[in-house]
Amino acid sequence: MGKKVAIVGSGQTMHGRRFDLAYPELVNEAIESCLINTGVDAKDLDGVVFGTMPSMMEGVALTHFYFADVLRAKGKPILKTETCGSTGVSLAITAYYWIASGMADLLMVVGSEKMNEGDAQATMTTILEPFYQMYFIAGAPGVFSMQSQEWSVRFGIPEEKVRDAATRLSIDHHNDAFGNPYAHIKQRLTPEQVNTARIITYPVRLWDVCPTSDGACAMIFASEKMAKKLGKKAAWVKGVGYSGEEYWFGDSDKVMWQSAIQAAKQAYDMAGIKNPRKELDVAEVYNPFTFQELLYYECFGFCDFGQACDLTLKGMFSKDGELPCDPSGGTLCTNPIGATGLIRVAEAAMQVTGQAGDHQIPGAKQALAHAMGGVDQYNGVMILGAK
Amino acid sequence: MEKKENYVIMDEVTIPYELAYGRTWTQFFDGFREEKILGSKCPKCGRVLVPMRSFCPRCFEEISQAVEVSQEGIIISWALTEYEYFGMPTKPPFIGALIKLDGSDTNFLHLIGGIDLSNPEQVRKTVKNGMRVKAVWNPEKKGHIMDIKYFEPVK
Numbered sequence: 001m002g003k004k005v006a007i008v009g010s011g012q013t014m015h016g017r018r019f020d021l022a023y024p025e026l027v028n029e030a031i032e033s034c035l036i037n038t039g040v041d042a043k044d045l046d047g048v049v050f051g052t053m054p055s056m057m058e059g060v061a062l063t064h065f066y067f068a069d070v071l072r073a074k075g076k077p078i079l080k081t082e083t084c085g086s087t088g089v090s091l092a093i094t095a096y097y098w099i100a101s102g103m104a105d106l107l108m109v110v111g112s113e114k115m116n117e118g119d120a121q122a123t124m125t126t127i128l129e130p131f132y133q134m135y136f137i138a139g140a141p142g143v144f145s146m147q148s149q150e151w152s153v154r155f156g157i158p159e160e161k162v163r164d165a166a167t168r169l170s171i172d173h174h175n176d177a178f179g180n181p182y183a184h185i186k187q188r189l190t191p192e193q194v195n196t197a198r199i200i201t202y203p204v205r206l207w208d209v210c211p212t213s214d215g216a217c218a219m220i221f222a223s224e225k226m227a228k229k230l231g232k233k234a235a236w237v238k239g240v241g242y243s244g245e246e247y248w249f250g251d252s253d254k255v256m257w258q259s260a261i262q263a264a265k266q267a268y269d270m271a272g273i274k275n276p277r278k279e280l281d282v283a284e285v286y287n288p289f290t291f292q293e294l295l296y297y298e299c300f301g302f303c304d305f306g307q308a309c310d311l312t313l314k315g316m317f318s319k320d321g322e323l324p325c326d327p328s329g330g331t332l333c334t335n336p337i338g339a340t341g342l343i344r345v346a347e348a349a350m351q352v353t354g355q356a357g358d359h360q361i362p363g364a365k366q367a368l369a370h371a372m373g374g375v376d377q378y379n380g381v382m383i384l385g386a387k
Numbered sequence: 388m389e390k391k392e393n394y395v396i397m398d399e400v401t402i403p404y405e406l407a408y409g410r411t412w413t414q415f416f417d418g419f420r421e422e423k424i425l426g427s428k429c430p431k432c433g434r435v436l437v438p439m440r441s442f443c444p445r446c447f448e449e450i451s452q453a454v455e456v457s458q459e460g461i462i463i464s465w466a467l468t469e470y471e472y473f474g475m476p477t478k479p480p481f482i483g484a485l486i487k488l489d490g491s492d493t494n495f496l497h498l499i500g501g502i503d504l505s506n507p508e509q510v511r512k513t514v515k516n517g518m519r520v521k522a523v524w525n526p527e528k529k530g531h532i533m534d535i536k537y538f539e540p541v542k
Contacts (some may be wrong), residue, residue: 019395020393059398121472121473122473131406132438132496135532136477138475138479141466141470145466146464149464153464201466201469202511246444249496250437250495251436251493251494
């Protein structure tokens with residue numbers, strides 16, 4: 001086991017369509033905010049960890065070099081981590097490894113995306129080889145629709161019930177986003193609006209899908225010694241898990257989804273969690289699609305397989321439920337992809353340190369953060385605690 | 388005074404690639420020219436993997452044995468795509484599906500066709516998981532994944 005690792009604090013941009021700033025300036029908005037919130041002097045950083053989605057998203061490759069100035073990285077080591085949608089959690093895990101190894105005491109971790117400047121689905125298609133899969137996987141919605149459809153049929157969940165549960169999540173999260181000052185899409189929705197919205201990839205409709213966001217998130221990770229010196233209320237990394245599957249979409253079961261189940265199990269084992277629903281106070285589950293969020297509840301052991309719809313409709317995972325999920329509005333309301341997973345970690349840290357403001361879950365002591373990358377290929381989980 | 392908008396620059400990155408299929412995928416697509424779908428049988432776990440590959444991702448064993456699998460199979464899952472994005476190689480509406488071909492141990496991705504796609508509610512009533520489908524070949528073969536036009540329901 002490595003050394004203890006603390007999260008001192010974070011900063012986020014106002015996420016949305018940000019043509020008011022050039023990309024490095026957008027990244028800087030999160031960093032400025034992070035340094036102010038944590039009181040860290042950038043001169044004291046031992047290194048910087050940065051990541052995004054594939055470079056084609058913004059038309060510039062190796063953006064960590066482009067952003068070196070605002071990353072305050074001159075004269076310092078810089079690491080780039082890039083794992084598609086799970087980039088943000090991978091960034092946090094990279095920083096965790098670096099400090100847990102004893103090789104650094106103070107790091108800044110930054111994830112970003114300026115998606116409105118390019119074409120998100122076209123970029124995502126470039127993660128597929130052009131021999132075979134690219135012709136059949138219609139960006140992210142196509143993949144997630146197939147997965148959700150297979151899940152509901154396998155467990156015999158009536159289509160109408162899945163629709164109702166997805167609608168409940170969509171309404172809740174878009175409403176929760178009003179409590180999150182950084183969220184991109186905030187909307188009061190009626191069931192009818194969600195259920196009759198434009199079809200993207202059947203049965204996924206417009207309000208089941210995350211937006212295209214510009215945004216960045218910056219965080220400070222520290223050793224125990226440095227965290228004490230900084231004197232801020234810190235969140236502590238209790239467990240990490242990252243697990244994957246074969247590249248080919250048809251090679252593995254995406255319902256009894258091993259990478260998601262394994263990633264959570266690794267993190268729970270490390271954190272000593274036996275019953276996640278009881279022992280977690282809040283979860284920031286990566287939910288670019290309402291339908292997929294339901295499956296994650298089951299893969300993460302929040303409930304048994306086939307139960308997520310019923311429990312969601314009973315309010316188990318609502319803001320005032322037994323295990324509140326995505327009280328920030330989650331990825332469904334804000335998705336600057338390279339930042340998204342890191343935002344989950346930042347939100348979890350805010351929750352366990354009592355700094356989540358209007359979307360604070362009262363008394364939260366232990367939280368889960370999660371993100372997924374590739375064509376349903378890799379999942380990453382981090383558990384944070386107040387102590 | 389009117390607020391001045393910041394400038395934007397229009398940019399495009401176009402790079403030609405010449406990507407090698409290599410020996411194994413060349414053999415796979417040569418099979419297409421004879422209207423055969425080939426898989427690779429792992430010498431250790433015995434699974435038949437489609438499309439062909441030179442390496443078993445579970446056993447880490449090199450694979451050299453090619454076996455022909457059936458052109459028929461069952462639908463494992465499917466999605467009807469109704470939206471389009473830049474550079475999309477298949478034009479909507481289309482159904483992408485995972486198909487378990489008889490004699491293979493993995494699911495094969497391709498299109499479901501030969502049915503009317505104009506009404507999603509109607510499609511939902513027609514296309515079902517577990518439904519048997521069969522490959523329909525393009526008469527002209529290019530050694531390409533779209534040499535199979537689509538899979539259509541077996542009547």
